[in-house]
């Protein structure tokens with residue numbers, strides 16, 4: 001009987017009342033279990049009611065509707081995560097913006113090899129011009145960069161498989177790795193990684209894989225001073241340490257995600273990063 005159990009309007013209303021009243025999920029599910037609901041069905045019912053509520057709320061307020069995003073770690077969960085061929089450390093976890101700092105995602109050798117593979121292919125970084133959908137040079141971004149194609153070489157393929165395992169997000173939804181080099185004084189001013197839905201160029205970009213929903217910035221060296229990744233809305237910064245990485249997700253293309261971030265100026269030395277962007281759907 002439970003497999004076909006539908007959430008009535010009345011039950012949905014009751015669930016939302018409980019959640020609004022600050023009841024934790026266990027207390028919302030308990031009465032359903034007492035009525036004979038199977039646990040997983042009760043959890044699914046509460047989650048579905050919440051999702052419908054958020055979607056309604058988004059539409060009513062003229063906001064983009066939230067979509068599922070990768071969620072690589074649990075609250076107070078394991079400090080070491082298996083990620084295909086490597087164990088990765090969880091160093092920090094922030095709720096809003098949703099940020100996770102990873103330790104030891106790449107080995108020292110992998111960082112060095114990526115830098116060497118990228119070095120001869122660098123050119124001044126462009127930012128996507130959303131008026132036209134094309135690339136352009138921008139003074140907000142004074143780094144040099146290049147893109148690998150997904151699976152372009154064995155190293156990229158290995159790192160991509162590791163990231164897919166770590167994030168639980170399909171490998172096919174990832175863009176190819178981007179490598180950036182910042183010389184002394186170079187920076188990437190605060191920006192959002194999603195594509196602005198209001199801009200005319202965005203439609204064409206979204207046709208391939210949908211929106212970006214998460215970013216992973218991997219540090220390929222340790223600048224002597226400066227070069228942190230900053231999240232101005234959270235007054236939070238992540239130090240660039242070789243082999244570590246910062247992950248952040250954004251469930252809708254809107255500043256309410258507080259996913260504004262930038263690469264602070266490199267004060268001394270240089271900074272190399274590899275960025276992986278994850279899309280909603282398969283990116284071919």
Ligand SMILES: O=C(O)CCC(=O)C(=O)O
Pocket residue numbers: 180188193217227228229230261262263264273275
């Ligand atoms: O260099 C950083 O710390 C941030 C890089 C970044 O925001 C990007 O590649 O989109």
Ligand SMILES: [Fe+2]
Pocket residue numbers: 191192193215261
């Ligand atoms: Fe970015």
